[in-house]
Amino acid sequence: MKALVSKDQNHEMTLLFILIVLGIAFSIFSESFFKIGNMLAISAQMAELSLLTLGMSVCIISGGFDLSIGAMAGLSSVCLAVLISSGMDMGLTIILVLGLLLLCGLINGILIGYLRINSMLVTLGTSSVFMGIAIVISQGRAISGLTEEFAVFGQQYLGVIPVQTMILIVILAFSFLILSYSTWGRRIYLIGSNYEVARFAGINCGFNIMLVYVYSAAMAFLASLILTSRLATGRADLGETYVMQSVAAAVFGGIGINGGSGNLAGAILGVAVFVIISNGFNMLDFSQYAQQIVIGSILIVFLAYRAQRNQE
Amino acid sequence: MRDSREFILQIAQLNKTYSGNQVLNNVNFDLKLGEVHALVGENGAGKSTLIKIIAGVEKPDPGAEIIFDGCPAVNLSPSKSVQMGISVIYQDISLFPNLSVAENICIGGQKGPFIKWQQMFETARSALNKLGAIDIDPHMALGEISIGQRQMVALARALTHEARVIIMDEPTSSLSANEVKALYNTIQILKNENKSLIYISHKFEEVFRVADRISVLRDGELIASKDAREFDEQSLISMMVGREIRFPPLHNEEVAGKKIFEVTGLSKEPLFRDISFSLYENEILGMTGLVGAGRSEMAQTLFGLIKADKGRIFMGGKEISIKSAVDAIKNGICYLPEDRRGQGIFRIQSMAKNITAAKLESILNRYRLLSRPKEMAVSEYYMDRLNIKPRLPDISADKMSGGNQQKVLFSRWLNARPRILIADEPSSGIDVATKAEIHKLLRELAASGVGVILISSDLPETLAVCDRILVMRNGNIVEQISSMESSQEELIRKGLMG
Numbered sequence: 001m002k003a004l005v006s007k008d009q010n011h012e013m014t015l016l017f018i019l020i021v022l023g024i025a026f027s028i029f030s031e032s033f034f035k036i037g038n039m040l041a042i043s044a045q046m047a048e049l050s051l052l053t054l055g056m057s058v059c060i061i062s063g064g065f066d067l068s069i070g071a072m073a074g075l076s077s078v079c080l081a082v083l084i085s086s087g088m089d090m091g092l093t094i095i096l097v098l099g100l101l102l103l104c105g106l107i108n109g110i111l112i113g114y115l116r117i118n119s120m121l122v123t124l125g126t127s128s129v130f131m132g133i134a135i136v137i138s139q140g141r142a143i144s145g146l147t148e149e150f151a152v153f154g155q156q157y158l159g160v161i162p163v164q165t166m167i168l169i170v171i172l173a174f175s176f177l178i179l180s181y182s183t184w185g186r187r188i189y190l191i192g193s194n195y196e197v198a199r200f201a202g203i204n205c206g207f208n209i210m211l212v213y214v215y216s217a218a219m220a221f222l223a224s225l226i227l228t229s230r231l232a233t234g235r236a237d238l239g240e241t242y243v244m245q246s247v248a249a250a251v252f253g254g255i256g257i258n259g260g261s262g263n264l265a266g267a268i269l270g271v272a273v274f275v276i277i278s279n280g281f282n283m284l285d286f287s288q289y290a291q292q293i294v295i296g297s298i299l300i301v302f303l304a305y306r307a308q309r310n311q312e
Numbered sequence: 313m314r315d316s317r318e319f320i321l322q323i324a325q326l327n328k329t330y331s332g333n334q335v336l337n338n339v340n341f342d343l344k345l346g347e348v349h350a351l352v353g354e355n356g357a358g359k360s361t362l363i364k365i366i367a368g369v370e371k372p373d374p375g376a377e378i379i380f381d382g383c384p385a386v387n388l389s390p391s392k393s394v395q396m397g398i399s400v401i402y403q404d405i406s407l408f409p410n411l412s413v414a415e416n417i418c419i420g421g422q423k424g425p426f427i428k429w430q431q432m433f434e435t436a437r438s439a440l441n442k443l444g445a446i447d448i449d450p451h452m453a454l455g456e457i458s459i460g461q462r463q464m465v466a467l468a469r470a471l472t473h474e475a476r477v478i479i480m481d482e483p484t485s486s487l488s489a490n491e492v493k494a495l496y497n498t499i500q501i502l503k504n505e506n507k508s509l510i511y512i513s514h515k516f517e518e519v520f521r522v523a524d525r526i527s528v529l530r531d532g533e534l535i536a537s538k539d540a541r542e543f544d545e546q547s548l549i550s551m552m553v554g555r556e557i558r559f560p561p562l563h564n565e566e567v568a569g570k571k572i573f574e575v576t577g578l579s580k581e582p583l584f585r586d587i588s589f590s591l592y593e594n595e596i597l598g599m600t601g602l603v604g605a606g607r608s609e610m611a612q613t614l615f616g617l618i619k620a621d622k623g624r625i626f627m628g629g630k631e632i633s634i635k636s637a638v639d640a641i642k643n644g645i646c647y648l649p650e651d652r653r654g655q656g657i658f659r660i661q662s663m664a665k666n667i668t669a670a671k672l673e674s675i676l677n678r679y680r681l682l683s684r685p686k687e688m689a690v691s692e693y694y695m696d697r698l699n700i701k702p703r704l705p706d707i708s709a710d711k712m713s714g715g716n717q718q719k720v721l722f723s724r725w726l727n728a729r730p731r732i733l734i735a736d737e738p739s740s741g742i743d744v745a746t747k748a749e750i751h752k753l754l755r756e757l758a759a760s761g762v763g764v765i766l767i768s769s770d771l772p773e774t775l776a777v778c779d780r781i782l783v784m785r786n787g788n789i790v791e792q793i794s795s796m797e798s799s800q801e802e803l804i805r806k807g808l809m810g
Contacts, residue, residue: 181681183672190669193658199617200647200655201669201724202637260660 081234105217
């Protein structure tokens, strides 16, 4: 009986184990890997993918997908850069762009939650719309001219800790709390386990699902805030590569692809494994492409192992 | 071992443990050539597990001996068991609704890379004819034919694939009376073909009708395995539950109290129309009718899942408006759905989460966040009150028997503090003991002031439990019968048939 209950924890233990093995391996081959400075750098590198993965994970738990997070991040990045470089106040810009993204999320949410259109199709469509708008606004160019002040989100430190790490910690704590301890979070799990049963249990599925996509839009906004600040440019395509990575990290982290299971701690551990591999390989001067091969292989092996174990 | 030619399947010393829980305990089971062997027992007695082991879906604990047709069968897998000629027809007949009848019958059986359509339709036709199902057209999509006909298709499939052992799990649970009759004939035909059948059912009438031998499972042990003629209904029940159980009439003796709930002119074309009825305090109102009479749809309308065209609903004399299930629950109307797997239970979630799902407000702490201690307390309270065992709130619901799952659903709605509880076929596919417990619970609820509406196709149940009975046919209420009337059974039958 105990084994049944703690299956989830086992999964996170496995991930932690992989992390430690990777950590030891990289420390042996590279002296600079296991230094506080590098650890903090890793945490900063994690921030963007982690935030997007949080959004994606919540969507998957609710039984859907959000393929538009990349396009939303791009739109947000372009808008931030255009408005700030044109001299608008940073605080006001942030509020406006956040509002815009929440609106994007609301559109996704209404189409998916209330009109019951398949989430993958909806977000594929809206993704194209958001990306199109972002390209029109930016005329397809990278927009520079961001202020010094704006560098705070992606380039500066609070003491020794990178600002984006702080943002990630706060958002992670908040997300963990609402997903595990709010009625909304619980309902998301229930809807994701079986939509029909949730409906018959009197759960307001439309509203709760709508909020999922608003949440994921908010995460896309935060990720783009950090990315835009770190790169000091606004680009329409800056979120695209993260979409599939966030799905991979979520699944790797134990978020059940059929909905209703997994938790955010696992998803963040999944991101950590990916980022540590990438960081360690950079230190060893491996190419980007080799990294992709290794990450892909680990993902497949791990999923195969898990499928095997679940059968037993 | 006995003469192996007489037995197609022999199982000895079968044990099965799920994470420390012994669900089968030293079971010895055998099946003769050409016999119908009924397997009875309460939910959770181990019937499904035994079937799954025979089908190769589950592996037995080491030490078990399974002999099929004289040869030891080791390391059974689903495909191996099919190859050997074991065919299982599950309750929710697992076929492909979008494919034709012929494809469903022949799939996996033809050799070569291409489908031979002509041959396929001929094979299907002859298999169906052999079973006496001449009215089924092999060209039809499976989804377009009735459940009873689908069962025939499943049997024809087994026949085509040269199955030698056919296992039927609750085959009649959604069949009409005529379809059941047809099934009995088919079973006779299969017996004449020297096929062996394992027949699982909760309905004794059926078991005595078809079975040559009956085996009784209780708490994972095989209690008895004897010739069907050596049992009678009482002895079978007492063996199953380990004690005598009867369904005493549970009527409310007092004259109806005040009106607590009223529906007038409720309509939703084409499902039902002009439904009007009242519910009085301490009363259990029965709603009976054939499948498709519109009872469930009417109930789902009261629960806010279907929008009514017109009609008014009154709670305690005041008119209420129900636009969603959220409104319904707010007004105290709760609905326990008929389809436990598809509408009732969150199978991958824990029992506790299933119990609290409809009223998360009941487990909030002062910061409006979910409180685990409160959730445990609420779950354990209901698990005690409804006698749900094992009392482990963190176990996922799909590890529990159907009876326990049903009790979990009752807990869910009790926790939502119902003023009106509509229970839709709450005892279908449930063992006798749990059934009796559910009847008692319904009566207790009614006594405590909850208005209870029981939707049931089970006539003895309706008669035993309900104080007043509405009969629905084709979306209309055609008959209203009080339990005081003498010829109620006849009245109901008349209402059903029209």
